Amino acid sequence: MLVFWRQGLVFLATPKTASTSIETALSPLAAVVVMRPPQLKHTNAQKYQRHVAPFLGDAKGTAFVTTALMREPLDWLGSWYRYRQREGEVAEKSTRSLSFDDFIRAYCQDEQPEFAKVGAQATFLTPDGFRPVDHIFRYEDMDIFVRFLEKRLNTKITLPQVNVSPPGALDLSPAVRAQLLRHRAADFALYESLS
Numbered sequence: 309m310l311v312f313w314r315q316g317l318v319f320l321a322t323p324k325t326a327s328t329s330i331e332t333a334l335s336p337l338a339a340v341v342v343m344r345p346p347q348l349k350h351t352n353a354q355k356y357q358r359h360v361a362p363f364l365g366d367a368k369g370t371a372f373v374t375t376a377l378m379r380e381p382l383d384w385l386g387s388w389y390r391y392r393q394r395e396g397e398v399a400e401k402s403t404r405s406l407s408f409d410d411f412i413r414a415y416c417q418d419e420q421p422e423f424a425k426v427g428a429q430a431t432f433l434t435p436d437g438f439r440p441v442d443h444i445f446r447y448e449d450m451d452i453f454v455r456f457l458e459k460r461l462n463t464k465i466t467l468p469q470v471n472v473s474p475p476g477a478l479d480l481s482p483a484v485r486a487q488l489l490r491h492r493a494a495d496f497a498l499y500e501s502l503s
Contacts (some may be wrong), residue, residue, distance in 0.1 A: 309321055309340075309341075309342040309348070309350075309351045309356075309360075310330070310331060310334055310335065310338040310340070310342075310350060311339050311340035311341075311364065311372070312337065312338055312339065312460070312461060313339035313340070313368070313463055314339075315460050316347040316368065316370060316371075316372050316373055317372060317373050317375065317376075317460050318355060318356065318360075318364070318373070318374045318375070318459070319371045319375055319376065319439075320351060320352065320356060320374055320376040320430055320432075320433075320441060321349055321350050321351075321376070321389075321409045322350070322376050322377055322378060322379070322429060322433065323346075323383070323426070323427070323432075324379060324384055324387040324388055324391065324473075325377035325378065325379050325425075325447045326447065326450065327349070327350070327378075327433070327473040328468065328470045329431065329467045329468055329469065329471070330334065330467060330472045331343055331344065331349075332467075332468055332470050333465055333466065333467050333468060334370040334457070334461070334465070336351055337461055337463065338485075339503070343366065346466075350432075352431070352432040352433075352435065353432065353433055353434065353435050353438060353440055353441050354435035354437075354438045356374065357435075357439050358438070358470075372417070373378070373442045373443065374442045374443070375434070375441065375442065375443040375444070375453075375457075376432075376433055376441045376442045376443075376444055376445075376446070377444070377445050377446070377447045377450075377453060378429050378433060378444050378445070378446060378447060378498065378499055378502060379429070379446075379447035379448070380446075380447070380499055381429065381449060381488075381492055381495040381496055381499055382478075382485075382488070383447075383448075384429060384447075385411070385415065385426070385488075386408065386476075386478040387406055387473045388408075388426045388473075389403050389411045389476070389478070390473040390475065392404075394473075395478055398489070399496075400421070400422040400423065400492055401422050402422050402423060402425055403423050406423070407477050407479070408476075408477065408479055408480055409480060409481055409484045411423070411424060412480060412484050412485075412487070412488050413484055413487070415488070415491075416487050416488060416492075428494070428495055428497050429498070429499075430492075430493060430494040430495045430497075430498045431494075433468040434498060440452070443456065444498075444502055445502070446502050450467070454467065455457050
């Protein structure tokens with residue numbers, strides 16, 4: 309999470325959407341930088357609205373505008389799957405012995421195993437009963453997001469490549485794809501609504 313005080317802007321770091329690259333490039337411009345632990349770095353819209361927004365609003369005397377990125381849901385899950393295949397991942401979170409089908413089937417279960425507990429982007433960005441993120445951009449349209457930030461922050465921005473998931477096969481059977489589309493319909497609908 310990055311707070312740009314003068315500009316009244318907060319960047320909420322959706323996991324697996326280049327948040328480390330964005331923080332690396334923009335932390336010198338931010339008044340508040342929260343990069344660790346992950347639970348604070350990846351403060352979602354609900355926790356922001358409940359805990360952080362009132363504090364910032366009281367201190368500044370006005371509400372802050374929020375922004376975040378959303379990745380195409382299947383690509384986002386593929387990034388998690390590949391990320392958890394890396395060397396040194398704790399055994400219960402590792403996907404090294406699993407196919408992508410196995411990972412997605414586990415993700416779609418009501419009681420997810422540890423390796424499949426990665427959350428959901430729609431829940432992160434637009435929680436029920438709370439104000440959603442004001443400006444959500446597609447991860448795949450990074451250039452549009454960067455132009456938005458450049459205009460708001462009045463600076464040229466170059467994002468480095470940091471914390472990239474390793475390559476890996478993301479073959480998915482039609483039946484498992486259909487199961488995912490039903491299970492995370494809210495994520496796919498939100499992504500399709502973004503222009």
